Amino acid sequence: MYEWIKALHVIAVISWMAGMLYLPRLFVYHCEAEKGSKQSETFKVMERRLMRAIINPAMIVTWLAGLYLVWAGHWYLSGWFHAKLLLVLVMSSVHGFFSRWRRDFEADRNTRSQKFYRIINEVPTVLMIFIVILVVVKPF
Numbered sequence: 001m002y003e004w005i006k007a008l009h010v011i012a013v014i015s016w017m018a019g020m021l022y023l024p025r026l027f028v029y030h031c032e033a034e035k036g037s038k039q040s041e042t043f044k045v046m047e048r049r050l051m052r053a054i055i056n057p058a059m060i061v062t063w064l065a066g067l068y069l070v071w072a073g074h075w076y077l078s079g080w081f082h083a084k085l086l087l088v089l090v091m092s093s094v095h096g097f098f099s100r101w102r103r104d105f106e107a108d109r110n111t112r113s114q115k116f117y118r119i120i121n122e123v124p125t126v127l128m129i130f131i132v133i134l135v136v137v138k139p140f
């Protein structure tokens, strides 16, 4: 059972990360589109579908499967898990910010620059690298 849930966890993680890496890239392109233009409306649909169909459900499955693994594997006392939990909480907050910024784009009230989204784009990448090292290498 444990191995099956771990497989589900990794599948959900891949989907969540795919969305978390792609959405800010869409924001970068969306900044270039004129408000009210056809292109801007297309980006809105792409962003909404990515968020609702992939990113949100994938995050929920990642959390549910991950919490099962912690409970079943008695990992809650391990140092690597505490560090991973902290980074995963940061990732979940970034998710929350993406959700807010997506709604800003949808309402044509985005004021952040393209450069801002380019920089933010790197945050989930860096978090993901450290999370995977922690869970696979378990350095402490």
Ligand code: HEM
Pocket: 006, 009, 010, 013, 017, 062, 063, 066, 067, 069, 070, 073, 075, 088, 091, 127, 128, 131, 132, 135, 136
């Ligand atoms: C959302 C909260 C999360 C919790 C509670 C959680 C917890 C866990 C636990 C307890 C394991 C089992 C470790 C083992 O059996 O050795 C695991 C496996 C794994 N987690 Fe997470 N995790 C979460 C999110 C994430 C995220 C965001 C990523 C990647 C960005 C990730 C990547 C992985 C990977 C790659 C494995 C498989 C490691 C292996 O088989 O050696 N997890 N997770």
